[in-house]
Amino acid sequence: MPPLTRWHLRTALLCLVLGLTATLLNALPAVASAWFALALAPIGIHLLVMGWATQMIFGVAHWMFPRAGKDRTFGSAWLGWTAFWGLNVGLLLRVVGEPLAASGRPVALLLAGSALLQLGAVLAFALTTWRRVRAA
Amino acid sequence: MLRAALLHLVAGAAIGALMLSAKGIRALAGALALLPAHQELLLVGWMVQLVLGVGFWILPRLPGRAREADARSAALVALLLNLGVLAAAVGDVATWNAITVAGRAAELLAVLLFLRIAWPRVRRYGMAV
Numbered sequence: 001m002p003p004l005t006r007w008h009l010r011t012a013l014l015c016l017v018l019g020l021t022a023t024l025l026n027a028l029p030a031v032a033s034a035w036f037a038l039a040l041a042p043i044g045i046h047l048l049v050m051g052w053a054t055q056m057i058f059g060v061a062h063w064m065f066p067r068a069g070k071d072r073t074f075g076s077a078w079l080g081w082t083a084f085w086g087l088n089v090g091l092l093l094r095v096v097g098e099p100l101a102a103s104g105r106p107v108a109l110l111l112a113g114s115a116l117l118q119l120g121a122v123l124a125f126a127l128t129t130w131r132r133v134r135a136a
Numbered sequence: 137m138l139r140a141a142l143l144h145l146v147a148g149a150a151i152g153a154l155m156l157s158a159k160g161i162r163a164l165a166g167a168l169a170l171l172p173a174h175q176e177l178l179l180v181g182w183m184v185q186l187v188l189g190v191g192f193w194i195l196p197r198l199p200g201r202a203r204e205a206d207a208r209s210a211a212l213v214a215l216l217l218n219l220g221v222l223a224a225a226v227g228d229v230a231t232w233n234a235i236t237v238a239g240r241a242a243e244l245l246a247v248l249l250f251l252r253i254a255w256p257r258v259r260r261y262g263m264a265v
Contacts, residue, residue, distance in 0.1 A: 049178065054145075057186060094156065101159050108160030115153035122149040126142040133138040 001063055004080045008059025011088055015051025018095075019044050036099035043098050050118065051091050058083060058125055065132040079128035086121030090114045137189030137214045144181025144221065148174055172228030180243060181221040188213065188250050195257040209253050216246035 001009075022044035025031050031040070062074055074080070093114035097107045151167075151174040158164035192210050197203055223239030226232070 053183065057183075097160075106160070108157075111160040112157045115156040118156075119149050119153040122145055126146050129142060130139065133142075 002074055004074070004084060005059045005063040007084055008055050008062065011084075012052050012055040012059060015047045015055060015091070019047030019052055022047060035103045038102040039098035043095055046091065046094060050087065055087060058087070061129055065129065066134055068131040068134065075128040075132060079124040083121045083125040083128070086117045086124060090117030090121060093117065137185055137192065137210075140214065140218055141182050141185040141189060144177045144185065148177030148182055151177065170229060173225040176221055176225040176228060180224070181218070184247075185217055188217070188247075191250070191254055195254055196259055198257060206253050209249055213246045213249050213253070216242045216249070220246060
């Protein structure tokens with residue numbers, strides 16, 4: 001399994017645990033009145049959908065999709081690692097920024113940064129994977 | 137279908153990026169109304185479509201005429217699913233319920249057609265075709 005895949009899959013598993021933890025906390029009555037309570041739902045959903053499911057897809061696609069080009073590589077290494085770091089740093093910024101936003105603190109730069117990093121990650125993945133989607 | 141899924145991923149993520157930014161930038165507050173489109177594009181357009189596309193590719197093939205019929209049906213699945221996602225996304229955001237219903241019906245039809253194709257291709261090891 002290539003290194004990028006291993007990083008994606010292990011991080012996806014961590015996000016699965018963190019996402020389910022967030023959704024569990026969200027369900028506890030004792031947490032409902034906490035200052036960060038409103039942030040738990042979007043954090044949980046995005047850790048599960050982006051951090052777990054989409055990242056798992058990124059990792060397995062990088063490994064399994066037909067290799068393109070004469071040298072039959074896994075695609076652009078820098079685009080692949082951009083996708084990894086953009087997705088995960090973006091999610092981390094969101095996990096920090098959402099509770100701060102819920103408590104009324106100014107977090108425009110933090111959340112915009114998170115948004116751009118995740119969008120950049122998705123674009124990088126789409127660009128490097130596009131060529132590997134080929135007719136048999 | 138896989139390339140269409142990638143396009144839905146980028147479009148859905150772009151809407152999501154706008155919405156997340158809107159939480160800190162008041163001028164973008166209107167973007168939050170795009171939530172239904174964000175959900176539709178990512179959950180159905182990206183994830184469901186990716187799974188269906190990989191399913192068509194990976195599941196054991198049937199021989200001869202069955203394979204040709206499968207290829208034609210796959211094109212119809214792709215068309216119905218993608219039109220359905222776009223219709224449902226537009227209908228949800230614009231609150232045109234009839235368009236949403238039509239979109240969801242197209243998505244369901246696509247999935248039922250996929251089921252008809254995929255079911256016989258789910259076989260145990262060594263099973264005769």
